[in-house]
Amino acid sequence: MVTFKWGIIGPGNIAETFLQDLKRATSANHIVTAVFHKEKEKAAVFAEKWKIPFFYDSIHEMAKECHMNAVYIATPHPFHHKETLICLEQGIPVLCEKPIAINKMQLEEMIAASERTKTFLMEGMWIRFLPSIRQVKEICEQGLIGEIVSIHANLSYVAPKESGNRYFNPALGGGSLLDLGVYPVYLAVLLMGRPISISSRARVNADQIDEHCLINLEFLKKTFAVCESSLITNTGNTAGIYGTEGSIRICKPWNEMPECIELSDTDGNITRIPSGWDGHGFQYEVDEVFRCIEKNQLESPALTHSTSLCVMDILDTVRHQNGIYYPFDSPVPAGQKLTSL
Template sequence: MAKIIKWGILGLGKIAHKFASDLAKVQDAELYAVASRNALKSKEFKAQYKATKAYSSYEDLAKDTSVDAVYIATPHAFHKPHTILCLQHKKAVLCEKPFAMNLQEVEEMIACAKENKVLLMEALWTYFLPHYQFVIALVKSNKYGKLKQLKADFGFYTAYNTESRLFKKEVGGGSLLDIGIYPIFAALSTLGKPESINANATFFENGADSSCDISFNYKNVKAELHSTLLAETPTEAIFTFEKALVIIHTRFHEPTTVSIVTANTTETKDFNYKTIGYSYEIEHFNQLLRNHKIESNLMTFDFSKTLIQTLDNVREKIGLTYS
């Protein structure tokens, strides 16, 4: 019998609902405790997903000795303090992307995990999805020749609202950290670190970035990346190989299909997803925890550091700073 992993969720916004929904479909795991600063929200979430405990204090959840792992789903700016709170109470932590606000914060989180000998992983769910792993394998195989170009975008329109987390610069709101991270991830996970970066952005009245255009330059390849909160975009990832076009269809970062277009054929692969998609990272994390690991072999500390450092570099290029 596999050990049943008892989960806590810290921060009960929109993404926490998706995570809880998929957690219920994962074998040998249960939602044990939830926490929000709003006591009523915590009680309602507990009832909806049949959790055992509801807390109105993040500290109380972290102190609960029955909790094995904590999913942190608070706004970006709070990822570091909430992660460290849980790690110091010997809780394994799956922290939503972006891991933190900058490289220094991520390094502090990793150091804390190592010091306490506790598992820590960035929750960038795309990495664990079967369709994305399929495309990574294609890139590595050179089956269709060398990769010549990558185009990846992520955009949607939401009316500007300074009360929304999405637009609050002080908590990391804006297009880059919230959705631009996905096209950047697509480039880093398939092409590695770029030799140089070009980037420009537009901004809302409060200084949060509204859109960002980025070019990653490699020796023989270019990645054209785009994020925006101003308009709906295809939200695809298109890989141009010497002998084929590989398209991760909308929305490429979540469960979807992949088409392989050659000179003579078009083949579309359906991966028959049965969950929202968070189940894959949950299952990976649970197995790491059962095996007493403190770091993922897929979403490694080095990769998380490369990702946040790249985001830091892009922010420097576009003149985006956080207080």
């Protein structure tokens, strides 16, 4: 079996989850050969724990010295843009955690760099490749619930408010929308495509952080989606798709490993489809990255650049509708429409 070498940028909790699932990927012998942290001591500690041979405090040096097949970027989202560009300019394929960028402008620059350097780039929206989400998409495409009328999805995490918590830090792109709301929005876009209208309301604190967000999307043929995210209350973490001939309920936690998928018909008959796999499920996006790179593709046909742009456009619109700006944003006047919607 071929060996596929990864680099890690941002050795934190999510990187450890990624590492645990690498051994479960079936496409190749996936290993990590290098890790970056701006503090070299932390990179060294992580490298020792996970038996990674090389560690760096410079992405430029890591990119030049290590022969990596791809890099996984797991830092907070305000750093994704710069780190991705550095890697792409060195011709290193990138899997970048969601949200792939802070705003649409950043993402457009990242995609342009991918196309200019002819180097693969994919957003780490790992739920796209989970067996449960694949199954939901197939059920909908087969017409088993008829025409989709509405989608309801929510995600929450009651985050501690102690000093330094990134969820409430504007400098780190804090807020429920980019960290949690991106999941329900992505589910709606995956099933319905680009919305034709967006309306939203958010509870924004004094630091310009959206603590709770409610988004209404309208698609062609009068299909609607309600997407909710919160850092201050438990919304239930549920997802449902409702059609003219039935419905789907993804049992919680719908964005991770749901216990099952419930398929209901209009008479109330319920079919429970078991759902489960080893690990957290990151191995499925790892396998997708390998397949795409082997085929010399610049993007995944299952998670295209245009899909990531669509989701980012929605997130930008919601932020502008509610006056949510970060220190690194270029403000857009309230009520101004974004170009691609």
